[in-house]
Amino acid sequence: MTEIHTPRLLLRRWLDDDVVPLSDIHADPEVMRWVGDGTLRSLEETAQDIEDWEEEWDDEGFGMFAVELLGSGELAGAVGLYRADSPPVVADQVAIGWRLGRQFWGQGYASEAAQATLEFALQDRGLDRVVAACRTGDTASTNVLHKLGMRPAGAYQDPDQGHDLRVFEIDLTEYEA
Template identity: 75%
Template sequence: MTDIRTPRLLLRRWQDDDLVPLAEIQADPTVMQWIGDGRPRSLEETAGDIEAWEEEWDEEGFGIFAVELLGSGELAGAVGLYVADSPAEIADRIAIGWRLGRVHWGQGYGSEAAHATLEFALQDRGVDRVVAAARPGDTASANVLEKLGLQAEGTAHDPEHGHELRLYAIDLTEFEG
């Protein structure tokens, strides 16, 4: 089992008791406004997300981690790697993504978890390039991506949800871990 400890966080695989806390995070319209179609997700949809993330771990050797606060054991959200399926410009490439409960915003947890995820991609999985997509207006995610060293590489149209995306990438051989 792959666990990553940072100064304040534990990134780990999903457990059964993570479902309800993640469902509460994903039920928040403010948290979900920039993710997918922008709508909150139900308990059943969240269960499907966790199942898909765990399948990706089994199939690819990487996936979306549960993000736990070391001090309290509280689930703060999710961060990790996945194989992008769209838009075409980044399809089949390894992407990074995250979502944190609103109570955990503005404390650097997203940057800390994403940085550890990039180190994991490079050092443990031998990934040489990671991409990301963020919607215009999602300045918080854009700030984290830029802080991590990902460079803007243009825009694309999200065919599934109908909105524009800004595309980012980093060559991990240049990543300062």
């Protein structure tokens, strides 16, 4: 079982007990504001998300991690890698993404988890490049991407959602520098 320990977090595969707390996160309009089209996710949809993420782990050797606080064991959210299917500018590339419950914002958890995930991608899984698509206006995620050392790779409009996006990227040579 793939697990990553950071100073404050455990990044791990998903458990059945994670469905309800992740569903609570998915039911928060402020959290989901920047995810996809912003639609809230039901308990059933969240369970399907977790099932899909676990299948991606089995198929790709990477996926979305459950983010657990080491001190309390509380589920803070999700961070990880996925094979993007949209927007077209990043389709079929390995992307990094995250979503944390609002009570965990502003504490550096997203940066800590994303940094560990990026290291996992580039060093453990041998990926040579990782991308991210971030909606224009999502300054918190943009700040995390800058902290990761990811560089802007262009601005686009998502033809499916109509949102303005900024794409970021990093490759192994940039990460190691």
